[in-house]
Amino acid sequence: MVHAAQQCMDTVLKRKKDLKEIFDLGSQWLMELCMTLTHLCEYEYSSTSAASFSASGNPRRSPARNSSSPTPNRSSFSVGLDKVDLAKCKERGIRVTNTPDVLTDDVADLAIGLAIAVMRKICEADRYVRSGNWKIIGDYKLTAKFSGKTVGILGLGRIGTAVAKRAEAFDCPISYYSRTQKPNTNYKYYSTVTDLAYNCDVLVVACPLTSETHIINREVIDALGPKGVLINIGRGPHVDEPELVKALVEGRLGGAGLDVFESEPDVPEGLFGLENVVLLPHVGSGTMETRKAMADLVLGNLEAHVLKKPLLSPVV
Numbered sequence: 001m002v003h004a005a006q007q008c009m010d011t012v013l014k015r016k017k018d019l020k021e022i023f024d025l026g027s028q029w030l031m032e033l034c035m036t037l038t039h040l041c042e043y044e045y046s047s048t049s050a051a052s053f054s055a056s057g058n059p060r061r062s063p064a065r066n067s068s069s070p071t072p073n074r075s076s077f078s079v080g081l082d083k084v085d086l087a088k089c090k091e092r093g094i095r096v097t098n099t100p101d102v103l104t105d106d107v108a109d110l111a112i113g114l115a116i117a118v119m120r121k122i123c124e125a126d127r128y129v130r131s132g133n134w135k136i137i138g139d140y141k142l143t144a145k146f147s148g149k150t151v152g153i154l155g156l157g158r159i160g161t162a163v164a165k166r167a168e169a170f171d172c173p174i175s176y177y178s179r180t181q182k183p184n185t186n187y188k189y190y191s192t193v194t195d196l197a198y199n200c201d202v203l204v205v206a207c208p209l210t211s212e213t214h215i216i217n218r219e220v221i222d223a224l225g226p227k228g229v230l231i232n233i234g235r236g237p238h239v240d241e242p243e244l245v246k247a248l249v250e251g252r253l254g255g256a257g258l259d260v261f262e263s264e265p266d267v268p269e270g271l272f273g274l275e276n277v278v279l280l281p282h283v284g285s286g287t288m289e290t291r292k293a294m295a296d297l298v299l300g301n302l303e304a305h306v307l308k309k310p311l312l313s314p315v316v
Contacts (some may be wrong), residue, residue: 062148078285079297081208089316096316097301098169100158101286102293107206108162110284112170112231114257115151115202117278119144124275144227144254147171152200154193154215155207155234158183163204175200178207197223202231209235218243221253229255233284236262245270248277259284 076084076098089096110261117123120143122175128140151167153160153176164174164187168191175194182189192194197203197220205216216230216239224230230253232239245268247253255276261267264282271277284290 008175026177030139034262048122077294086316093316095305095311095314097298097311097313098315099294099297102312103290104158104162106290107159107233107284107288108166110259110280111159111163111204111206111231111257112166114231114233114259114278114280115204115229116146117259118231118255119146119149120274121204121275132154146202149200149201150175152176152190152196154178154196154203154205156185156187156208157208159204159233160204161212163206167202172202194223196223197221197228200224201227202229205230205232205234205238207234207238209237213237214240216244218247221247224253226251227254229253229257231257233259236260236264241268244268248274 076096078099081096081098083094086096088094121141125140125143128134134140147170149172151164151174152171153164153174156164156176156178160176160178164176167174175186175189175190175196176182177193188199190199193215203216203220203224204228207215216232218240221230221240221243230239230244239258239262244253244256248256249270256271257278257280258271259280260282267279271279286293297312303309303312
């Protein structure tokens with residue numbers, strides 16, 4: 001198995017140009033190669049180095065190492081590291097890389113798109129036209145304006161900041177919550193998620209997943225209120241989904257745009273019949289351009305590791 005993985009790695013490094021051309025033709029083959037290699041093995045490229053893929057943050061179990069073992073590298077095909085035990089990797093001398101920055105724009109674009117789609121009811125209006133109701137019933141109902149609404153951001157990291165900049169273009173006042181107040185920003189800071197929710201119209205969840213789950217609970221949802229909109233492009237476990245469904249059904253929350261869910265690909269069926277919800281299958285970074293850039297970065301990190309060069313996006 002180790003020999004097979006080594007051959008795969010040799011092929012990848014020697015034929016990167018060919019792989020990129022395949023990807024440019026519209027295939028997700030390169031991404032799938034990364035994901036396939038994840039399950040192949042923790043492979044050793046030489047007597048002094050080893051590497052592994054982690055696709056979309058999926059957990060990998062590392063073999064025990066001794067002083068003569070090669071130094072492994074875990075190259076994650078995602079920006080999220082919630083399923084990688086960073087402390088254990090550091091303890092065992094395993095280098096970890098991810099794919100930051102290259103997916104920031106796509107995820108931030110999608111957050112704004114979801115907010116507009118929910119508030120302007122774009123998906124529902126599309127169904128209205130397709131069903132023939134426009135001709136039968138007449139004009140579609142009025143919706144809510146996005147421009148000028150207060151946008152609260154949970155997690156002002158790379159993606160959260162990108163969302164804020166985009167929302168500012170719509171004349172939206174920006175506020176945020178994070179574990180610590182950020183320097184060099186004029187955005188309004190709130191010390192609790194509940195206070196942030198109470199003082200915004202649109203709440204965007206953009207923080208990484210930690211051991212603290214269900215940050216968006218009943219208290220936060222009620223603070224956001226019947227005219228408020230929740231957007232989650234972070235991680236599914238941030239949201240207490242049963243409470244979210246109840247609030248939407250009971251009218252205690254105005255709407256939600258969700259790209260991530262707690263037990264993907266399982267989605268709460270209570271959301272399916274709701275017209276004030278837009279549901280996406282975790283496609284935040286799902287464009288050809290960004291997935292290609294992510295694949296390039298994964299391969300670049302592995303190549304740097306094999307050639308004993310500095311890693312491109314080291315985490316540990």
